[in-house]
Amino acid sequence: MTHALIVIDVQNDFCPGGALAVPEGDEIVAPINAMMDDFDAVILTQDWHPAGHLSFASSHAGKNPYDMAEMPYGPQVLWPDHCVQGTKGAAFHPDLRSDGDLIIRKGFRSDIDSYSAFFENDQTTPTGLEGYLNTRGLRKLTMVGLATDFCVHFSAVDAARLGFDVAVRMDMCRAIDLDGSSAAAQTAMRDAGVTLT
Ligand code: VGL
């Protein structure tokens, strides 16, 4: 068992019609489903926020979505309310195969956001994914999903830093693209040693 597919946040709120829709986010569902059988393990992640999460602009008086705010661990962009636990927006896209080996939820602590599938945005709180991969001997990772410039980007960079052999299939990702975040993410992933294909 060596090669895992990690499917990042293919959830209704990140698809067209959702609260934080990524343009063409739904286009990647069918090709992702089709490649799942080529891997030794399939892991899905799910952005999973409590109502009133500190990453939501609605939790900060006078702030709007996409404004910056000071979080306990530093500055970050604020989002529309999205992926609230148990809501339809937080569910996987209805056509996504969700019969993978593991579903890892992240962003469930009220005051810490989590872009990466490995560490929350304080960069110290682990999600447990590293231990799961290591104990199953999964050293080679292919990442796909939403959004290229946030959760895929941070997951891929953390994976490379942790010593995994990591590739991102760019054709099976889509970006939000705020202020050049898409180009910046590609540079950061390449600089971290991630293979972009
Ligand atoms: C994401 C912003 C906020 C993502 C999650 O999945 O890329 N982006 N929460």
Ligand code: ZN
């Ligand atoms: Zn989120």
